[in-house]
Amino acid sequence: MKRFFKNLTLIMTFMLILGAFAGCGKSAQGKDGKYTGQADGKHGSIKVEVEVAQGKIKDIKILESSENVVLSEPVYNKIKSTMVNKNNVNVDAITGSTETSNGYINAVKDALKKAGLKLEGDKLTVEPLKEKDTTQEYDVVVVGAGGAGFSAALEAKNAGANVVILEKMPTIGGNTLISGGEMNAPQTWVQKNVGIENDSPEKFYEDTLKGGDNKGNPAIVKVLTDNAKGAAEWLKDYVKVKFLDNQLFQFGGHSVKRALIPEGHTGAEMMTKFKMKSDELGITVKTETEVKELIYENNKVVGVKAKNLAGQDLTFKAKKGVIIAAGGFGSNVEMRKKYNPELDEKYMSTDTPGTTGDGIVMAEKIGAAITNMENIQTYPISNPKTGVISLVADSRFDGAILVNQEGKRFVEELERRDVISKAILNQTGKYCYVFWNKSIDDISKTISVHKDEYEMLVKEGLLYKAETIEDAAKFFKIPVDEFKKTVERVNGFAKDGKDLDFKHRGKLVSLEQGPYYIQKAVPSVHHTMGGLVIDTETRVLDAKGQPIKGLYAAGEVTGVVHGTNRLGGNAIADIVVFGRRAGVNAAQEK
The missing domain is CATH 3.90.700.10 (Succinate dehydrogenase/fumarate reductase flavoprotein, catalytic domain)
Structure with missing residues (x-):
């Protein structure tokens, strides 16, 4: 009997050991199947479904996401590709989309935890794309893929030019994308719908000049206010941006309600439609491509030099012109302190991380005039x-x-x-x-x-x-x-x-x-009113007030529109009115 119990004890011990080893194997390999995971992103919860097979990530699907669609899609795709190809979830966040990236990564980790699978090797960076040709030629080169850049690119393309948009960030959109997207314009269809009959371009002009303490260039402001209605109708009818038909905002400093509101109350509606229209027209858009300098030869801007995330030095020649639509410098603390020491590190910024004043700096290096730099909103x-x-x-x-x-x-x-x-x-x-x-x-x-x-x-x-x-x-x-x-x-x-x-x-x-x-x-910190000096045709001027041949600018990179203070809803009007004008003029450059 003793031998029986002894043998039984040995057998049970052996089975427990086998069970322990089996458990370790299961923990390492995980269970095949589909698992859901969830974590907070920038704007709310991100929920994913991760498919696991034989200890590896087979697929990752987004089930729910509150993140901006235009910003998050490339982030999800790039991180997913790296995770699946390398079978590793220890991946770096994508610059400019850190909170969205981390939310996605943590959601995947949450799903794998439920699967009993741990896949964390050496930390990986998302692999950037490489260009086949390091020198490329276009008619018009647009620097910046926000609202001003896309407005310019669409009009340049429709004027017969071959166009490329260069964007240093991983995603398009700039500040336009993360804004409320509201656009001021007088005498619109929505004002008619809600019974506002006492607005006019003249009244809009007066509000805008007064709102900037009469420091905006009157001729430039007149171009803005006279063309805002047409720009709004172009967005609605051509770009197919959907605006609310029976609601307007009255931002501070305006005498009447005149701000159109896009569907969803954000700039995502506008940027999504801009991207769809540019794809339809075959416009080339290159992200993760930072323009470093303008190429200035024989008294004309003939292209740009850039560097992409893969480390390649690139040259983009422009047969007709270069349009700078790279935004302001709200996220550049050192530049803010240079022109307005009060707005130092103690102030956060509403802007995207890419809003660092690059366009202003590179144009200034070839003699462009700047103005109004101390006025930061x-x-x-x-x-x-x-x-x-x-x-x-x-x-x-x-x-x-x-x-x-x-x-x-x-x-x-x-x-x-x-x-x-x-x-x-x-x-x-x-x-x-x-x-x-x-x-x-x-x-x-x-x-x-x-x-x-x-x-x-x-x-x-x-x-x-x-x-x-x-x-x-x-x-x-x-x-x-x-x-x-x-x-x-x-x-x-x-x-x-x-x-x-x-x-x-x-x-x-x-x-x-x-x-x-x-x-x-x-x-x-929200908007920098200072920047490049342009004329009414969006040509960048030098210190003597003369146009720099081949160089145009539109949007927050310019410094002559808003004076000391930009009124709410005027940024979208600004980028579309002057972006369109820059695109047409650059395409017609001889």
Whole structure:
């Protein structure tokens, strides 16, 4: 009997050892099948399905994503390719899309954890593409793949030119893509739909000049305001951008509602349609290709020198002209400090990482004139943790109020961005709160159209939905009695139709009924008004005021449009009006 138990014990021990080894093998190989994983990206949750077979990643599919479609698609594709080909999830984030990249990578890791599979070798970088020909020739070379660059490229192509767009970032879009995408234009079909009949190019001109303290070039501003309506119709009818037919925003500094709102309330609608139209026309777009310098020979710009992510030195010859549409320098802290020391590291930026002033610097090196560089705008309502512009808080344009930590209003909500930003920085803690109710949200619809941002802000404790005013005050430790007095006063102004405190130029809305929304916000660097000097035909001028042959510019890279301050909604009008003009003129260069 003892021998029996001894043998039984040996057998059981042997089986346990075998089981342990079998378990180790299963852990290393994982179980074949499809597993879901989830993690937070920049704008919300990213959910993936990872197919595992024989210890390897066979496929990765996106099930849900709140990320910007135009920005995220190449990120997902490049990282997926590296993970599958190398069977390794230890992959570097893609520059310019760090949060989206990390969200995707972590979602894949979450799925593999459920599969019992760990695939983390040496850290890998996503392999860049190489060019077959290091010297290429086009009629027109466009530097920058944002709204200005695509507007220019489309018009140059339609004028008969062979066009290439060069973009240093991994994805197209620039600041246009991450903006709200609203565009100011007078006498549009939407103004007609909503019954606004008191607008005109002249009134738009007056608002724009005044909004920049009359420092914008009057002739340039006139081109902008006279051609904004035509540019909006071109976007709608030719590029096929969808705008809301019965809603407009009235940004600060404007005398009437005139800002068209794209479907989805972001620039993604515009950039998606720009890319579709450029593909239709056969326009070449090269990302991860950084232009380093302009080629200036015999008193003419004849091309550019560039370097791609693969490390290749490239030359792009331009038989007709080069268009700089590379944006401003809001993300270049050193450049900001050079021209305006106040806007140093303590300020975050709403801009994309690629907004570093390259176009200004390279043009200045060949003698281009620059102007207005000290005027740098902050956007007043941005995320206190990331600096990203808050689109949920666009409720401000439909009646939301701004209050400080003491629960008091301190500025007109439809004032200019620079005025509101300075007012916020003078408050306790250098932040403010945006406060509105469901009645306002029913008008603006910002929560439903920016649901992912809303949920992220709630998760971060920066936005709170309250049933009562007392509840809203308690969440952010605002003095309840003072806050209630402020709201009661606003309710009275809404009823009487007159704001006795700050002369609100729009329409205050009663805040008597909840539920309520309250959001914390800070100013963040948003737009640089300075840049290259251009004439009304978008030709870049030298220090003597003479055009530099073969060189054109459009958008935030220029410095003569907005004066000391850009009014909200004018950037999209600027990039499209002058981008189109640059494209036509460059294509006709002799």
